[in-house]
Structure formats: C-alpha cells, structure tokens
Amino acid sequence: MSILIRRRLFLAGGLTSFALIRHASAAAPAAIADGSVIGRGKMLVVQDDAAGRILAFDSSTYLAGNPTGVTDVIAVGSYCGTRVLAPIFTRGVKAVIATDAGIGKDEAGISGLRHGETIGVPVAAIAVMSAETSNGRSTLLGEISRANAQARALGVVPGMPGYEAAIRLAKAPPGKSIPTAPGAEEKPVVVEETPKGRIWATPGTTAIREKVPNDVICSGANSSRVSSDGVIRMGAKGSIANDAGIARNNSAVEGVMILGERGIPSAAVSTLSARLGEGLSTWNDGII
Secondary structure, three states: OOOOOOOHHHHHHOOOOOOOOOOOOOOOOOOOOOOOOOOOOOOOEEEEEEEEEEEEEOOOHHHHHOOOOOEEEEEEEEEEOHHHHHHHHHHOOOOOEEEEOOOHHHHHHHHHHHHHHHHHHEEEEHHHHHHOOOOOOHHHEEEEEEEOHHHHHOOOOOOOOOHHHHHHOOOOOOOOOOOOOOOOOOOOOOEEEOOEEEEEEOOOOOOOOOOOOEEEEEEEEEOOHHHHHHHHOOOOOOEEEEEOOOOHHHHHHHHHHHHOOOOOOOEHHHOOOOOOOOOHHHHOOOOO
C-alpha cells in the first residue's frame, strides 16, 4: 500500500534553511538543467576545463569506482556531515557542496563545514527545501545556506545558486588527500534482542553487509531512496532513519514510501530530534 506524505506537515525540519531560498537569475549549465537524478553509482561531469572539473553524484556512496582528483569540485545529494564527507576529504578534492539536511540536532547536518574549515577544504551547504535529496543535479540547482571560511573567501554566499558556487569553488588551489575518520560511532551495534529478532543502531545502511531478515534497522542516514536501497539489500524487516529536513518534493523521506510499497514497515525521526550519522541517536533521541 502506498503511503501518502503531505509536504506541508513536514516543513519544521527545514525551516532553518527555508528562509534563505531565492530564485536564481542565471541560466543553469545544460548538464544539470533538467534536474533529473543522475543514477545509482553514476558520476556526472558538469564542467571540465583547465581549472579542473565540477562533478556531481546523487550520493556520496557512489564515489566508489569513479575516479576523482585533487582538482575536482564535488557536489553530492547527501547531507553535509563529516561522516558523509570523510571519504571525499580522504581522497582529496578542491571543494565540496552537499545539502544541509535542515541543519539538524547539534548541527550534525552541516558538521562537515566545520571539519572542512579545520583541514582547509572549502565546503558549502545547500538549503534543504531548495533541492532534492539524493539528486546531484538538484544539489547544484539548489541555493546555498551556509559556507565555511574557505568557501566564503572564494565568494560563496547564502542565496547563491549551487552551480554558481561550484564555479567559484573551482578557482580554489588543488586540494590534497587528508585522511579523515567518519566519527565516533563507526560500527553497527545491536541495541535490543528479542525472540523475534534484533534491533540494530547503525550510522548508515552501508555499514551492515550481511542479510538480516529478522531484524530492524535504526539508522543515522537520511530516509531517501538510497537509504531504502540499503534496507532492501539487507532484507531487513523494518527501518527507522532520519528525515533530514524532508527536502524538496519529500525526497529525504522517499525511502519511507518505497519501503512501504514493498510491505516493509518504515518511519523517519525528525532531523531536529536526532543527530544525523548516529544510529544510537536515532534509537535514543529520535522522535518520529
């Protein structure tokens, strides 16, 4: 049975960034103009010139198998948390753009801004209601809500279209590989065992590799279609994740609907109630 989610009921998680949304006046690059998703595992080259490349991915998890370098600016449809950006920082890039996920509890949705500033990498975040989650093209069509010191020094400001910010970030000097740990909660843990199955707390749905058909997953990831892909791959019988500010077209909770259509019970906790990237916070703090 399909689950109807009315957008007007879910604005609270994204109000912090919603006020910054403005209409862009400049034409978007042809490669992103239609705003469609790029696709599972795919990389989109938006711009490639002497300064380097601007690349877009629907999810940071799709970087695997795609070559990137220190002269690249990377835009992802994932949230701007240190856990999410750690593999990108470790690879080495010029700059990163990701979504702000409604900022979230303890600003977990934008923790990558601060970490990027600490290690000298320009990072900017996109206002949650201006772009679809898990859609790299939409990330670049969205509007900047926050930027760290290095990004601001390159002229990136709130209200600027993501693609214009990316062009400014491409002027940064080449980056370098900076090994970055994803955070304190790195391994999935069982928080409850019952006669009918276990409940896992996990930072994201990629952290559990085995099949868990009797178990329920409490994830720190957003509730997008990428997250639901992981739940389906595990064969889990239920899922709770983070609503990541709901996002444009309810895309940050699209996974709730996808799982519901497959008969898998699913729910999302408010981004303001639990820290993104921490399954234990979803379990201990999250409010549906």
